[in-house]
Amino acid sequence: MKRIFSVVPVLLLLATPWSGRAQGTFMTKTGRVSFLSTTILEDIEARNNAAAAVFDLNTGQLALVIPVKEFVFKRSLMQEHFNENYMESDKYPKATFTGRFTGADAATLGWAGSHEVQVEGELTLHGVSHHVKVPGALELKNGQLLASAVFNVAPADYNIEVPLLVRENIAKIVSIRVALSCDVVAGSGPKPTRSSPLK
Amino acid sequence: MQLPCYTLFSLLGLTAAGLAWAPAARAQTDLLHQLEREVAEPAKREVVAATFKGTRIINSQSVETPGAGTLAFLIQHRFGTLNSGAYQFFGLDQAVLRLGLEYGLTNRLTLGLGRSSQDKTFDGFVKFRALQQATGVQPLPVSVTLLASSSLTTLKFNETPDRSLTSRVSYAYQALIARKFNENLSVQLMPTLIHRNYVATAAEQNDVYALGGALRQKLTKRLALTADYYYLLPGPTARAFRNALGLGVDIETGGHVFQLHVTNSRGMTETFFVPQTQGNFFSGDLYFGFTVARSFTVSPQL
CATH class of the missing domain: 1.10.287 (Helix Hairpins)
Structure with missing residues (x-):
C-alpha cells in the first residue's frame, strides 16, 4: 500500500512531459458575450456573437475585442438607446480586454477537463479603463480552446450615465457572461493533444 | 555635475x-x-441609426420607423392658441387629440392607424424605409422613407343627402429624405403631395404641392431642439392658407420620448397641417402641443 503512494507521484512526474503541452495561439471572431441587468422592475438582456479573442498559451496572455453595436436586445428601441446614449457606440465602438490568465499553464491545459483560472488585466468600456481580476475557466476540447467567464461590472465605474427616470430599471451591477470557442491559429505551435497523465 | x-x-x-x-x-x-x-474589416458598412428620436418630428413624420415587432402607441395633443386670452386659459381649455398606433412589420415596413378628434378623422398609413444612410462600403449620404397616408373624416355634414364616402377621403404622399450630419444635427426634406377628393371652395385645390424641411439639433445627450416647416408651392392654397411652422424640444427619459412644441397648425396629420394651416405663427396663433410615444415589444428580437 505504501509503495503505491510513492509510485503515483513518480508516475505523475514521468507523465507530465509526455502529456500534450498545449501550445500556440488560439483565436475566435465569433465569441459570445451577453449581459444581464436584473432589477425588481425589469430584466434587460443583450447578446453579442461577434466578440474576437486571442489566447497565447505560451505566455498566458489574452485579448478580447467586443464590437459594441453588435449587442442585440429584445427591444429594438432599447438597443438604439444603448448605443446612442449609454455606450455612445459611435464614439466608443469597441470594448476591449487585455491581460493574462494564471492558474493554468501550457502544460496543465493539456489535461482533459475544465481548468479554473484567474484572469487579470485592463477592461476598457465606454472609453474608461479599469484593472479587473475575474475568475474564468479554460478547457481544451477537440482541438478548440473553450474559455468562459462570468463577472460583474458597475456601469457607474465606466461613466455610463443612467437617467433618473429609469434608475430603478437598470441594475447598479450588470452581470457579464463570456463564452469563447477559439480555434488554433495555424503555424503557432504543435497541435495540442488531449492525453491526460491520469488516464 | x-x-x-x-x-x-x-x-x-x-x-x-x-x-x-x-x-x-x-x-x-x-x-x-x-x-x-x-x-x-476594411470599412465595414454601417447603417446610420437614430437620425431622429421618434417617428414624429413635430407635425411631420420622420424617416424613423419602429423596429420589427415593435408597436408604438402615440398620444398627440394640441391645445388652443396661446393668444386666446385668460378666458380660454391661454388655449388650455381646448384641445384636439390624435391617438395613433404604429407597428413595425419589418425593420423597413410600418403600418399605422390613427384617430384625430379634429373633424372626427381616421387615418391610416404605410411607411417604407427605401434607403438608409450608411458609411463604409457602399456608403449612402441620405436615408429615404416613403410615406403614403389616407384620411377619412366621419363628421356629420348638414347636407342631404350626406356627403359620399369618397368625398370624405384625402391622401398624402411624401418622400422623407434625411441626413444625419453628425451626432447632433439631422436635417430632413419632404416633398409632399396632398390630394383631396372634395374641396368646398375654389381657393382650396384638390392637389396641393408643398416642400417641407425639418431639423433636429441635440443640446445634450437626452435633449434636442426640433423645427419643421412646410412651404406651399404658389397657388390658390398658398394664397389662402399659411405655411405650417413648428418649434419644439425632444426630451428622452429613457423609456420614451416626450416631444413638446408650439406650432401654428392645429391638425396633426399631413392632410390637415399641409393645406389647412391658418394660424399666424408670429402674431401668437400658437398651438402648444405634445407627442408622447410608448413602445411595446410584440415580438422580441432575441
Missing part, C-alpha cells in the same frame, strides 16, 4: 526593472493590436 553613486545605481536599477517589465506589457498590447488588426 557629479551624480552620487547611489543615484546612478538606483537609476540603473530602475532602468533594468523597466526593461524587464516592458516586454510583458508590450506583448499584451501587441496581442490586442494583433487582434484588432485581424478583426478590422
